[in-house]
Structure formats: C-alpha cells, structure tokens
Amino acid sequence: MTISSPRAEILTIGDEILFGQIIDTNTQWIGTQLTDIGIRPVRKTSVGDNKTDILDAFKAASLRADVVIVTGGLGPTRDDITKHTFCEYFGTELEINQEALTLITGFFAKRGRVMTELNTQQAALPKNCTYIPNLWGTAPGMWFEKDNVIYVSLPGVPFEMKSLMEFEILPRLKKIFSTQIIQHKSVRTIGIGESFLAEKIAPWEDALPENIKLAYLPHFGHVKLRLTGTGTDQALLDEQLQAQVETLLPYISEHVYGFDNDEMETVIGSLLKNNNATVATAESCTGGFVASQITSVPGSSGYFEGSVVSYSNEVKMNVLGVSKETLETFGAVSEQTAREMAEGARKLLNTTYAISTTGIAGPDGGTAEKPVGTVWIACATPDETFTQLLTLRNIRKINVEMTSSYALNLLRKTILKSNLEVKN
Incomplete structure (x- = not known):
C-alpha cells in the first residue's frame, strides 16, 4: 500500500478489562510499537464479550483506520467469542486449520499435558483468515483484509501478544506500508x-x-x-x-x-555519582517513599546511605536530634523542624546531603493554620540548609507522591547550586 501516514485503531476485547479486574497494558505497548514504524494510532477502544458491541466496534474502526489491532477473546472457553464474531463480520465459517492443530498438539505434548476438545477447537479458524502461528501459546493469531483495511487478531496474554507483534505482525506491516x-x-x-x-x-x-x-x-x-x-x-x-x-x-x-526517559530518581543518582556524593533521608509524612524512589535505581547503594522514618516526635527528638523546644514552639510541621530533621539525618548517617519531609498528608489532621496538604521539605549540605513550603491537596496518595518529587527536586537544585559555587 502507498499510504504515507497510515492510521491504526487498537481494540481490546474482554469484560475483565471493562470491569477493572485487570489493567490493560497491551494498548500502551502496541501504540508505542506502531508509532515506531510510522503508523499513527488514532483511537484505542475497549468492548466487552458481546457480539453486537464487537461488530459495532469493527465497523466504526474501519471508517477511521487502515489497521485494526484486536487483542483478547481467543481462549478455549465459551465466553471467548472473537473468532465467531470475525466469521460473521467477514461472512465465513470456522474450520480446523491443520497447521495450527499440529502446533497446538506439539505445545501440549512438549509439556506432558493432555489436550481436551476445547484445546482442539483453538485450531478452528475463520476460513478466509491468514493464519499467524503462535509459538508461545495455544491461541493463533489471525490476519484479515477487507475494503483496504487490515484486521489483526492477537491473544490478550501480554507475552504472547508482544511476541506475535514483534516477530510476525510488525515486519509484515512494515513491508506493506510506505510510512513517514x-x-x-x-x-x-x-x-x-x-x-x-x-x-x-x-x-x-x-x-x-x-x-x-x-x-x-x-x-x-x-x-x-x-x-x-x-x-x-x-x-x-x-x-x-x-x-x-x-x-x-x-x-x-x-x-x-x-x-525523554529520564526520571527524577535517575537524574539524582547520576548527579550524586558524578560528584562522589552521598545522601540520606529523614521522612515523616512520606513514610519512606522518598527513600524507596531513590533506591529503585540500580546501583543506588553507591550513594544512598539510609533513611529514618520519624513519624513520631519521639523519634524526631531521640534519633534525629530535633529539639523539644522546636517541636513545642513551632510544631512538627514547620520549617524549623524540617531543617533540624535534615541536618540531624546528615550528621547521623554521615552523608554529603540529606533531605527531609514533614507535613499533613491527609485526609484528616489539618487545622485552620495548617490545613491538609501543608508540607515542609528541607535539604541539608555541610554548609547550609535549604527549605521549601508546599501547599498541596487533600488527597493522601497524591500528597505523598508530590512531596517526594519536590523533595528530590530540591536535592537536585541543591547539588547543582553547590557545583556552580565550586566552579565560581
């Protein structure tokens, strides 16, 4: 085909996706792969295990796409109706594909398992489809063409789908389309x-x-x-x-x-490694989430020394050295407490830098003076300590994640500032 900017629609089939029982990761991956070969996804659609809805989705997709990638509904049980629906859509019927049957039989024999009649029926394919062998499972792929639209049906199991796409479907599409x-x-x-x-x-x-x-x-x-x-x-x-x-x-x-693919924690890791620097965390409202992000990076043991999760005032005082007077005068959620937490963690764990978080993550615990979402963060260096007030939302999970992001960013800016001062 000489289409310079082919369009694609990705259609997922299965009640389990609509009901939220599983997370659909297939469409994201397929969209990326199609884009990489110059095929632009224009829509992603999900439908349940209902023939009428699937047929409607096929018809609608054919009006806006040159390629329709379908995943799911190819299992051996009665609720998997994709093949029957394709038969109705393309005006054909199922027949046992001998090549598919041989492959499926070998799949079971290799694993010492007995095939059932339901397994045999997985080799029943619409007569007018092009059979796509699945070397990684028992549900074959299928390729159809109608009115200048290509339809590809793939199993919903992510590993099988990705393998078929990588080794069978994408190479075929690249040969067919002249893409930008x-x-x-x-x-x-x-x-x-x-x-x-x-x-x-x-x-x-x-x-x-x-x-x-x-x-x-x-x-x-x-x-x-x-x-x-x-x-x-x-x-x-x-x-x-x-x-x-x-x-x-x-x-x-x-x-x-x-x-591009830079994440804050990887950027921080590179800065620390390049400067032969180390870091520790002192966390209250984030409960160790900052440390978790830092240590999610392979090799972080080279620059991360440890963390103190100081949820109580006693731990703030007895472990981090926050003064009782500071807590009584300014409270646990204050600039002064965040400063002393960071400085205490840096001294305790003998690091170049230390970052701290203290605040009211929610959903309760706020006051008129310090409402939910009030957070103080700090970053201590050997010479000075930087602080920042955050005014966030009243949703706990979001507040924890945003606090962590801003704390890591404060560390990033502090390291860059230190480098600039050294150069000057």
Whole structure:
C-alpha cells in the first residue's frame, strides 16, 4: 500500500478489562510499537464479550483506520467469542486449520499435558483468515483484509501478544506500508503548572514548524512536554527536534530536570555519582517513599546511605536530634523542624546531603493554620540548609507522591547550586 501516514485503531476485547479486574497494558505497548514504524494510532477502544458491541466496534474502526489491532477473546472457553464474531463480520465459517492443530498438539505434548476438545477447537479458524502461528501459546493469531483495511487478531496474554507483534505482525506491516517517520522528543519539567507553562512558552509553541506538534502530559507536579515530529529523513528530523528543544530551554530552564526517559530518581543518582556524593533521608509524612524512589535505581547503594522514618516526635527528638523546644514552639510541621530533621539525618548517617519531609498528608489532621496538604521539605549540605513550603491537596496518595518529587527536586537544585559555587 502507498499510504504515507497510515492510521491504526487498537481494540481490546474482554469484560475483565471493562470491569477493572485487570489493567490493560497491551494498548500502551502496541501504540508505542506502531508509532515506531510510522503508523499513527488514532483511537484505542475497549468492548466487552458481546457480539453486537464487537461488530459495532469493527465497523466504526474501519471508517477511521487502515489497521485494526484486536487483542483478547481467543481462549478455549465459551465466553471467548472473537473468532465467531470475525466469521460473521467477514461472512465465513470456522474450520480446523491443520497447521495450527499440529502446533497446538506439539505445545501440549512438549509439556506432558493432555489436550481436551476445547484445546482442539483453538485450531478452528475463520476460513478466509491468514493464519499467524503462535509459538508461545495455544491461541493463533489471525490476519484479515477487507475494503483496504487490515484486521489483526492477537491473544490478550501480554507475552504472547508482544511476541506475535514483534516477530510476525510488525515486519509484515512494515513491508506493506510506505510510512513517514514518527519521532518523539520529550522535555521533563517540575515546579510549574500546565497552564503557567503553556503561557510561558506560547511564543515558542506558536512558531513550531508544521511537521512538529506539542503535547502537555501533566502528572503529580511534573509536566512532560512531548514533541512529535514527522518526516522522511531520520537524521533531519532528529536535528529539527533537537533544535526546537534548544530554542525552548531558555524559556523554562529553571524547571527542566531531564529529557525523554529520564526520571527524577535517575537524574539524582547520576548527579550524586558524578560528584562522589552521598545522601540520606529523614521522612515523616512520606513514610519512606522518598527513600524507596531513590533506591529503585540500580546501583543506588553507591550513594544512598539510609533513611529514618520519624513519624513520631519521639523519634524526631531521640534519633534525629530535633529539639523539644522546636517541636513545642513551632510544631512538627514547620520549617524549623524540617531543617533540624535534615541536618540531624546528615550528621547521623554521615552523608554529603540529606533531605527531609514533614507535613499533613491527609485526609484528616489539618487545622485552620495548617490545613491538609501543608508540607515542609528541607535539604541539608555541610554548609547550609535549604527549605521549601508546599501547599498541596487533600488527597493522601497524591500528597505523598508530590512531596517526594519536590523533595528530590530540591536535592537536585541543591547539588547543582553547590557545583556552580565550586566552579565560581
């Protein structure tokens, strides 16, 4: 086919997805793989195990997509109706595919298991489909074409689906379509809301070339700016995207902490390793979540010394050395307490840096003076301590995650500031 910008729809089938009993990770992975070969996903749809709904979804997808990727509903039980629905849609009937039957029989024999009639029926495929062998399971893949639209049916088991896509479907699609290159470049920011960010970079966004689009992807205090470029020359497209990033940075450099797949904890890890520095945490309202993020990075034992989860005032005083007077005068949720927690952890664990968190995560515990979402964070160095007040929401989980992100960002900025002062 000579379609330069083919479109795809991803359709998942199964009541368990609609009921929220399982998390659909398939569509995210498929969308990424299609984009990488120049096929643009235009919609992701989920339907239950209902023939009418599935047929309606097929018809609707055919009006907006050149490729329809279907996952799920290919098991041996009666609720798996995808093959029967395909038969109705394509005006055909099921028949035992001998190649599929041989593969399925061998699959069971290799594992010393006895096949049932239900297993045999997995080799029954619509007559007019192209059989796609599944070397990793018992549900075959199927390929159909109708009215210039390609339909691909894959098992819903993620490992089987990914293997079929990687070794069978994607190579076939690349041969069929003459596609443009779709390339992404992301800039990761923190500490500025989506609307404020949009206003700040408006002149840059308005000047973007026609082949580069911008998307805002906010998440718990972070906003990822994703640039998506299309073209036919990979090197030229890379240059164009990089040039736009370099033009963007002067607008928002103070908020940028990474690019593409960078996570805050990996950026922190690199900074600490490059500076032969170590860190510890003293956590109250985050309950060890900051330490968990830091240690999620392989090799973090080279720069992370430990953590004190000081939920009670007694631990703050007896372990971290926060003074009783500070707690009585200013309270556990205060700039002074956050400062002494960080300084105490740094001395106790003998680290270059230490970060602390203390606040009211919620949903209760707030007062008129210090409502839920009031949080103080601090970062101690050998020479000084930096603090920051956060005014967050009344949702506990969000407050914990946002506090952790901001605490790590405070550490990042402190390390960069220390480096700048050394150079000067």
